[in-house]
Amino acid sequence: MIEKNRLSQMKQAIVKGDKEKAQKLARQAVEDDLNLNDVIEEGFVPGIQEAGNLWEKGEYFLPELITSAESMKAVMSLFQPELEKKNLKAKSLGTVIIGTIEGDIHDIGKNLVASLLSANGFDVKDLGADVKISEFIQKAENEEADFICVSSLLTTTMLKQKDMIKMLKSKNLYGKFKVLVGGAPVNKKWAQDIGADGYAENAMSAAKLAKTLAQK
Amino acid sequence: MIKALRPKYELLSESFIKKILNECFELLEKYGVFVENQEAVKLFKQAGAEVHEPEQRVFIKPELVDRALSTAPSTIELYDRPGEQKFIIGGDQVHFDPGSAAVSILDHETNSQRKPTSEDLVKFVRITDSMEHIDFQSTGVISSDVPEIIGDSYRLYIGLQYSRKPVVTGTFRVEGFQPMHDMLVAVRGSKEKLKEKPLAILDACPSPPLKWSNLTAQSLIDSARAGIPSELISMGMTGATSPVTLAGTLVQHTAENLAGLVICQLACAGSPVIFGGSPSSFDMRKGTTPMGAVETMMIDSAYTQIAKHLNLPAHAYMGLSDSKINDNQAGLESGMGAVLAALAGVNVISGPGMLDFESCQSLEKLVIDNEICGMALRLIKGISQRDETLALNLFEDITPETQFLSKPHTRKWYRQEHIFPEIIDRDTHDEWEGKGKKSIADRAACRIENILKQPVELIDSELQKDLKKVMMADAKRNGLSSLPKIKSL
The missing domain is CATH 3.40.50.280 (Cobalamin-binding domain)
Known part of the structure; x- marks a missing residue:
């Protein structure tokens, strides 16, 4: 189990488009040897989903949406080599x-x-x-x-x-x-x-x- | 007599213009521009500019820009097809031309967009020719019934045949210049005569940020050498392809245009160049490029001020709308833009007829916008002193029954003081009702019908043959054996 507070920080970093914070949290997750797929699914993915919701509600405009997406991308590229080391694959929709x-x-x-x-x-x-x-x-x-x-x-x-x-x-x-x-x-x-x-x-x-x- | 004050509006202080120019010069020197055209790069090298080869990045020193500015003319002359009427582009002269290169047309009957055909292009050109407040024609719609590859030369071919007005146009491919130049030369009789009396302006758009593509740089070079004015159409989208602040976009806009100006002057010192553009206030919610946004108009007006500061003629895409139909939005955006452009002293204002982010032409809107242009042009003529005594003498024999309708003074001046629109509604309510409660678009459609009923004024048959020869050769080179038949002839 990953602590809720940590997951919520991950989500928030993506929602706010805070790339540095998101990468820092991602690195910590690797150092603490957390289950990365869980980290992605329960921590970061809800963040990008929330950013998408805010966009659809008309609260987020392109600059917010795109910085959230870029932060998500940065996190995923950080996880990629780590997942490969463990012979895991990031869940991909295609x-x-x-x-x-x-x-x-x-x-x-x-x-x-x-x-x-x-x-x-x-x-x-x-x-x-x-x-x-x-x-x-x-x-x-x-x-x-x-x-x-x-x-x-x-x-x-x-x-x-x-x-x-x-x-x-x-x-x-x-x-x-x-x-x-x-x-x-x-x-x-x-x-x-x-x-x-x-x-x-x-x-x-x-x-x-x-x-x-x-x-x- | 007291001369009329030319009404003007300005957005930038002198010190702000200088700050923008300083940053722009530093930008060109320090970070340079990308030039994807070999010949242009060669010209830059010959002029001593530093070129970083791998990405064809050219660093332009302020001295080179200054030299180009000193050779570029401050006014340009353009002549109509017969070579009789002269238009001065520069100073505070204002000329309107329809927004160009629409990929669709708004069908009045169905109120929906469709692909334009050659027939539509002919109609568009003929209507433009009849618009009293629109000085230039533009190759405004792209016919879908000829292959895209010859779309550039074909629309000029039609334009030259059906209107005597000078043309604002542009190339879609490097090879497009030759046939287009050949047609213009055919009209004038020789290359030298075309240089003496330019008939067309060629638009060339840099790709923001800071790039001149192969096609557009070549258009600049070819036009400069042929004495054809180039219109530099920088088109940053705030926060997307240029800085989000209006002032930041102005720095990039000016840098892109000045790089283009240098290319023109290196190709041929003294060649005519117009400092233009089609920037937009990028909509961060929709990802669209609204031309009717007030910020878009502000950028346009401000770079016009910069152009004037640099002693260059100016152009802008103003007086157009993002609405999809001829509704209130279409009128308000076009009206605001045209008036602001005229007040800012934009010399060539491209916009009339255009809807939907510069993608759709409407013949009815063109006719409506002609009225807007008329009003804007009247506005900038200002208020003149017509008589030594303004009014006092008209009251000499005043009685309670005095009216002015029958006074010679009224008869003498009313047509000069006031303009009379063709389709703007000034009927009484009953009269309007009696005529079928028509909207302005309906009245525009009626005017179009009347214009198109008039016989086509055909050009000299020898010239027609010459133009056709050039067009057919271009069509054949591109695998087309015949051109679309035009029914209305």
């Missing part, structure tokens, strides 16, 4: 390949989505901006990914999302990965038209959507 598609260098929206996905328990491989379709697919195969998340801010590059679905079909990989699309010109109808598995209009709903789809 592996996500994410990037902004070729021809498009805008990645602020994609970064928000990546942060929130990883804070919400996904293993996120961020390929960055201006990523070739073939690279998305190859990486997804190598990593045995569950999701491919493709962002595009421009109408010109949005068309490449369609090309990606085509390429997946031509390689007989369509359906193997859940493809989520996003970006300013993208909408639900576009996602349906091109045969993607989902669309989300912001980072928080992307995380929710991925969670729902992961459980299917």
Whole structure:
């Protein structure tokens, strides 16, 4: 049993987006040889959930939400090597390949989505901006990914999302990965038209959507 | 006669402008800008700038910026298609042009957005041409019935055919410049004549923070050499891609634009450059970029002041709205923006017609906004002394029955003192009811119908052939064998 006070401190550090405090608590947990999966599930995860709730209530805006997510990410990357040492794996909701598609260098929206996905328990491989379709697919195969998340801010590059679905079909990989699309010109109808598995209009709903789809 | 006072509004004190510029110069020197274009990097190196190769980061010394500022013209001339009407861009001159590059259009019938076609683009250009308070046209909508790759040259091709107004446009690809330049040259007759009488402005947007991409830097270089004015469109989003404070964003905005200015001046000293932008007050709840936010308008007005301090013509995206339909929000945001822009002395104001974060054009809104532009332009003309004696002599023979309607003085001045809007409602209630209780958008739609009924004024058939030749060659290079047929012709 981990003391309640300690768990609540962990939660609070994430809610407040206090990265240093969160890392300190995480390091202490490692030093005290606590069960790290319990620490994550009962201490830190409730923090990111609470931050998400506050966002949905309209109390948290993007700067708060993103600092909470960044703190969560920092904690998880600190735990990663420790878990590996013990031959444990952090509970993951799935592996996500994410990037902004070729021809498009805008990645602020994609970064928000990546942060929130990883804070919400996904293993996120961020390929960055201006990523070739073939690279998305190859990486997804190598990593045995569950999701491919493709962002595009421009109408010109949005068309490449369609090309990606085509390429997946031509390689007989369509359906193997859940493809989520996003970006300013993208909408639900576009996602349906091109045969993607989902669309989300912001980072928080992307995380929710991925969670729902992961459980299917 | 007492000259009318040109009404102005300013947000920055002289010392604040200097502080912003000092930080901006230090930023350029100490942290530099990323320049992803080989030719631009080469120009910087030749000018003695230090370049950090791995990330193509260029450190720009204040002397280099000063030199560029000393060669850049403070005013620019633009001419209409026939080369007859001249427009001065600079000083306190104000010109409106529609917000450009919309990816969707608001359909008046259904009140929902759809993808624009070539037909819509033609209509948009023809309506712009008829708007009395909008001096320039812009390549405002992107046709969905031609491949995206030739979207840049195609919209200029349509614009040059259906309107005589000068064009605000831009390239979508490095290769786009050539056909676009060729078309402009075709209109003027030669490259030299185009330089003498520029017909278009090319927009180029740095990528915040502090980066000039390959495409945009190339557009600056090509335009500078061809004598085409470049409009520098820095577009930080406060707290997302630029500092959250308005003053902090102004530092970055100025640095990005000045780096662009240096590229232009290195490519061709004396080349025309407009200090513009499309920054926004990033909404921290929605992650959107509201153009109708008052803070967005404040950043625009403030960098205009900086441009004036630097003796450069200014541009801004103002007089547009984030509303999705032609409602109160659309009117209030567009009205506020246009008035503030005019008062700030923005020389080129891009905005009319635009909705939904610069993504959607509405033909009806364009017609409504034309009225806003008319009012803003009237406002900045101020109050003039028309007569030696202002009023006293009009009361010489005053009786209790005196009215002014029949006085020659009224007849002489009323059309100059007052403007008469086309579609703003000034009917009595009964008259309005009798005409079918129309909203302003409905009245705008009626005006559009009337405009489009007019015969199209066709350009010279030789010129049309020349333009088509350039366009077809570009289309074929990109795998398209024919262009969309336009029914309205």
